[in-house]
Amino acid sequence: MVYKKNYYGAYGGQFLSQSLMPALDELKSAFDLFKKNKQYLAEYKDLLNNYVGRPSPLYFARNLSKKLDQQIFLKREDLNHTGSHKINNTLGQIILAKSMGKTRIIAETGAGQHGVATATAAALMNMECVVYMGEEDTQRQQPNVQRMKLLGAKVVPVTTGCKTLKEAVTETFKDWLANQKDTYYLLGSAMGPAPYPEIVKYFQRIIGQEARKQCKKLTGQLPDYVIACVGGGSNAIGIFAPFTQDKTVHLIGVEAGGHSSSYGKHCATLSLGKPGIFQGSYSYLLSTETGQISPTHSISAGLDYPGVGPEHSYLKDSKRAQYVAVSDDEALAAFHTLSKEEGILPALESSHALAYTFKLAATVKKNSIIIVNLSGRGDKDLGIVN
Amino acid sequence: MKNEIIPYILANYPDLQTTKELLIHCHKLGIKYVELGIPFSDPSADGPVIQNAATKACINFNFDNLLAILLDLKKQNINLEITIMTYANPLYIYGISNFYTNFSSANVKGLLVPDIPFEERKVLTRKNHSIKNVWMISDNLPSASLKKIVSNSNFYLYLVAYLGTTGKNIQQSDSLKSTIAQVKKIKDIPVAIGFGIKDKNDVTNILNIADGAIIGTSLIIELDKSLNSAKEFLNNIIL
Numbered sequence: 001m002v003y004k005k006n007y008y009g010a011y012g013g014q015f016l017s018q019s020l021m022p023a024l025d026e027l028k029s030a031f032d033l034f035k036k037n038k039q040y041l042a043e044y045k046d047l048l049n050n051y052v053g054r055p056s057p058l059y060f061a062r063n064l065s066k067k068l069d070q071q072i073f074l075k076r077e078d079l080n081h082t083g084s085h086k087i088n089n090t091l092g093q094i095i096l097a098k099s100m101g102k103t104r105i106i107a108e109t110g111a112g113q114h115g116v117a118t119a120t121a122a123a124l125m126n127m128e129c130v131v132y133m134g135e136e137d138t139q140r141q142q143p144n145v146q147r148m149k150l151l152g153a154k155v156v157p158v159t160t161g162c163k164t165l166k167e168a169v170t171e172t173f174k175d176w177l178a179n180q181k182d183t184y185y186l187l188g189s190a191m192g193p194a195p196y197p198e199i200v201k202y203f204q205r206i207i208g209q210e211a212r213k214q215c216k217k218l219t220g221q222l223p224d225y226v227i228a229c230v231g232g233g234s235n236a237i238g239i240f241a242p243f244t245q246d247k248t249v250h251l252i253g254v255e256a257g258g259h260s261s262s263y264g265k266h267c268a269t270l271s272l273g274k275p276g277i278f279q280g281s282y283s284y285l286l287s288t289e290t291g292q293i294s295p296t297h298s299i300s301a302g303l304d305y306p307g308v309g310p311e312h313s314y315l316k317d318s319k320r321a322q323y324v325a326v327s328d329d330e331a332l333a334a335f336h337t338l339s340k341e342e343g344i345l346p347a348l349e350s351s352h353a354l355a356y357t358f359k360l361a362a363t364v365k366k367n368s369i370i371i372v373n374l375s376g377r378g379d380k381d382l383g384i385v386n
Numbered sequence: 387m388k389n390e391i392i393p394y395i396l397a398n399y400p401d402l403q404t405t406k407e408l409l410i411h412c413h414k415l416g417i418k419y420v421e422l423g424i425p426f427s428d429p430s431a432d433g434p435v436i437q438n439a440a441t442k443a444c445i446n447f448n449f450d451n452l453l454a455i456l457l458d459l460k461k462q463n464i465n466l467e468i469t470i471m472t473y474a475n476p477l478y479i480y481g482i483s484n485f486y487t488n489f490s491s492a493n494v495k496g497l498l499v500p501d502i503p504f505e506e507r508k509v510l511t512r513k514n515h516s517i518k519n520v521w522m523i524s525d526n527l528p529s530a531s532l533k534k535i536v537s538n539s540n541f542y543l544y545l546v547a548y549l550g551t552t553g554k555n556i557q558q559s560d561s562l563k564s565t566i567a568q569v570k571k572i573k574d575i576p577v578a579i580g581f582g583i584k585d586k587n588d589v590t591n592i593l594n595i596a597d598g599a600i601i602g603t604s605l606i607i608e609l610d611k612s613l614n615s616a617k618e619f620l621n622n623i624i625l
Contacts, residue, residue, distance in 0.1 A: 015474055017431055018503040019524040019549050021531065160437060161428065170430050177431075178550035180526075277474035277501070277509075278428070291476030292427040292444050 002314060006194035009317065011275070011283050011310035014193040016173065023180040028195045030100045035202070040095050047091045048206065051124070052081045054088075056207075058214035058371070063341040068361040071219065074344070074374045075211045075239060084347065084376030085207060085235045086117035086188060092203035094121040097184035104128045104183040108172040110137055110165035110231065111302030111349065112144025113376055114188030119153035121186075129153040132171045134164035137301045143380050162295045165231075165305045169279050189232025190309035193280030197237075197309050204238025211371055212242050219369055225360065227252045228373035229352040230270070230323065231303035233312045235375035244320060253312060254356040256298035257325035263288075267296035268325035269308040270316050283310040299328040299384060300348035302376075330355040335378060335385060347376030348384065387419065387542050387576035387597045391589060391623060394471070394580070394602030396423040396436065397452050399443035404613055406455050411617050413464045415624045421498070421580075421600055424449070424472035431500040433553030435603045439610075449480045449488075456492035469496030469520055469541075478509070486515035496520045496541050504535045520544050525561040529568065536569050542576040542598065543569060547583070553603035556582030556592075563595050586623050 002008050014024055034040050048054040056079050061072040077085035090107075097105060105122045107129070109115030115131040122129035131148055135157040138145050148155050161167045169192075176185040190200040208226075215223050226243055228236035230253035243249045258266035266272065269284050276285035278293060286294040286306040298304040315321035326334075331348055334355035338346050346354060350373070357372050378385070393412055397405050405422075412420055425443035429436060456468070470489060477485060477499060485497075498520040502509055510519060518541035523532060526549060536543065545565060547556045566577050578598030583589060585604065592599040601623065609616040 013506050014503065015501050015506060016503065017500055018522045018535075019526060019546060021503050021505060022526050022528060025528075160434075161441065166428060170428055173430055174551050178548075180549065277478050279430075282509075285475070287475055287479060289479070290444075290448050291479035292447075293475070 003198065008311045008314035011281065011313040012194055012197065013282050014280065015277050015282065016193050016280050017177055020177055020180065023176065024193055024195070026100065030096060031195055031199055034096050034099060040099060044092050044095055048088065052087050052091065053079065054206065055210045056080060058211055058218065060218065061342050067341065068358065069366045070361045071367060071369045072357065073215065073218070073223070073369070073371045075207060075371055077207060077235065077373060077375050078344070078346065078350070078377035082117045082120050083379065084113040084117065085204060085238060086114045087120065088206055088238070089188065089200050089203040089234065090114070090117040090121040090186060093186045093199065094125050094127070097127070097186065098125060100184065102182060102184035104130070104179065105186050106130045106132070106172050106175050106183055107186045107188060108165065108168040109133050109188065110168070110304060111300065111347070112137065112141040112148065112380065113302060113347070115153070115155070116144050116147045116151070118186050118188070119148040119151035122153065123151045130156060130175070132156050132158050132168040132175070134158050134162070134168050136163040137165065140384060141301050141380055142383065164296070164301065166279070166293065166307070173279070189234040190237040190311060191232040191279070191281065191283070191307060196280070197311055200234050201237045201241055201311065204234050205241040207235065207238040207373065208240060208242035211239055215369065215371060221369065222246050222249055223371045224368040225250045225252060225370040227254060227353045227357050227370065229254050229303060229349050229375060230308060230312060231256070231267070231305050231349065232307070233309035235373050237309060237311055239373045240315070240321060251315070251321035252356065253321055253323045254352045255323060255325040256300055256303035256352055257327040258297040259328060264295040265297050266325065267298050267304055267306060269306060270312060270323040271325045275313065278307050281310045283313045284308050284316070299331060300352065302347070302349040303352065324356055326352050326355040332385065334358060344374070345378035346374055347378050348381045350375045387578065389593055390419050390578070390598040391417060392419045392421055392578055392598050392600045393417065393605055393620060394421045394423055394600055396425060396439050396443055396606060398425055398447045399439045399606070399609065402451055402455055404609070406459065407613060408616065409459060409466060410464060411620060413466055415620060417624065418467055419469070419598065420466045421469045421471050424470060424476055426473040426476055429473060431551055433551040433603065435553050435606050439606050449485070453488050453492055456489070456494065460493050465493055467495045468493050469498055470494055471498045471500070474499055474501045482510060483512050486512055486517050490516045498522065498544060504531070504538070522546055523565065524549060525565045532568060533572055536572040536575065539573070539575055542578055544600070545577050545579045545596065547579050547581040550581070552581050554582050556584070556588055558591050566595060589623055
């Protein structure tokens with residue numbers, strides 16, 4: 001196991017206010033109990049099967065495969081209830097929150113996918129829900145704001161700084177600091193202080209577990225490549241985790257290259273950043289030479305974040321996974337390609353993984369088995385794409 | 387430390403010359419301890435007032451320019467005991483060894499990092515320097531944690547008046563008193579209270595139970611009016 005005392009190698013930790021340490025300890029104890037509790041686990045499994053609609057298909061993309069001369073499989077997390085992989089995590093964590101006796105749920109959101117999945121879980125469990133969302137994101141992902149409100153959540157637009165995901169995370173931590181007694185912070189990505197990266201991976205690894213089995217069943221072997229987009233890194237860690245011991249499987253995380261590699265124009269944290277301390281953990285980070293957090297840009301709100309989950313930093317340094325970046329334009333082109341070739345509208349986040357897949361397909365041996373995590377659907381992005 | 391008013395001054399807000407003048411003014415007023423804040427783009431422990439100020443002040447801030455000012459003050463025999471308050475990343479990027487080496491020669495006695503809890507102290511540990519860690523404590527810490535933190539402290543402790551961010555309203559609570567009593571039982575070490583201390587009245591109340599009262603947000607609100615207004619505010623509190 002690479003995970004030891006809150007760290008993945010050198011990365012991770014609990015870099016938050018001292019006053020939140022008791023809340024993190026309480027969370028860790030509850031999570032340890034959760035993992036051993038058959039009743040909670042059965043409830044979670046039941047919800048995944050009958051509420052989310054798992055297992056999600058591993059679809060052989062017939063037209064793309066033919067066009068690219070490769071075997072392309074799409075892990076269809078876009079078909080989950082609420083339209084992305086985020087629901088896997090929110091249902092697990094909301095059962096955990098209930099087991100702790102918490103009555104109020106708070107969450108950050110970027111694209112709004114995690115916000116919608118949290119609001120959904122909270123509605124299902126009849127809990128109060130507050131979602132912090134950068135003001136810029138509330139404008140560019142308007143349909144998701146409406147969905148959250150319909151689900152009964154209060155959406156708080158965050159107007160500080162760049163008005164995107166990192167500010168939403170900071171505001172959620174502030175809320176938690178003041179209200180930790182009755183409030184559960186339902187974090188949406190595999191980032192933040194320990195034990196969050198472990199919790200999120202635990203609930204997202206179902207993606208990789210299913211994909212591994214499905215791939216073996218469909219092709220008789222393991223994939224050659226597993227590709228996922230990386231913002232904070234939850235869908236990527238979810239599909240990577242069950243493959244990390246399979247040394248022949250190449251794991252590739254695709255970051256948002258934005259407009260260009262210059263300051264403030266991208267959010268390719270692992271590709272262009274260096275280690276730093278921010279929002280709970282020691283991990284790769286985009287910061288200036290004086291340690292201020294860099295502004296970021298991506299066409300995809302869900303990837304528009306200057307940090308990344310600590311396990312990805314470990315996977316990068318240990319070379320178990322490779323991280324690359326594609327530009328806004330490449331992601332947009334991939335969005336259109338998938339829509340036309342396969343009749344599937346991918347989320348702009350997932351379009352980054354597709355864009356790199358198209359590049360890779362031209363350079364690797366023909367007929368390779370490539371799994372792409374289609375982490376979400378693109379309906380929310382129509383306003384941007386048009 | 388006993389009966390001390392500790393101003394929180396945000397470095398480089400609105401510029402380093404103002405920071406310098408404020409420090410000189412503190413010295414003139416006989417203030418002994420100052421908490422000097424390093425501006426950060428994303429201050430997670432601060433309320434809107436300090437956050438807005440920090441967002442502006444961080445743009446062209448760098449540690450070395452601040453160091454030059456502190457060294458100059460030292461040359462003028464302005465010997466305040468300064469605690470640097472900085473979020474983890476600017477400090478980490480500047481270099482922790484660098485920081486200890488350079489700033490210990492500039493009257494800096496303490497280092498307070500609100501997003502490095504005692505559990506992660508390893509990050510701050512270096513040999514051979516005179517700067518002491520100031521840990522933040524609060525009334526919700528389990529007694530075992532409190533004991534570890536207090537026994538490992540040798541400057542003073544920063545007790546937050548409530549759970550939340552800076553600049554809200556302080557409520558005089560019994561739990562603050564009992565936390566201080568708990569601390570003193572473990573070790574005879576000064577305790578300063580910060581967060582939400584707004585005016586002379588709050589200061590008086592806090593100094594009835596603690597050794598120091600840290601005042602930050604109100605000072606920045608005054609500074610937003612003018613430097614003179616900030617000086618005036620300090621005069622009124624001290625005198």
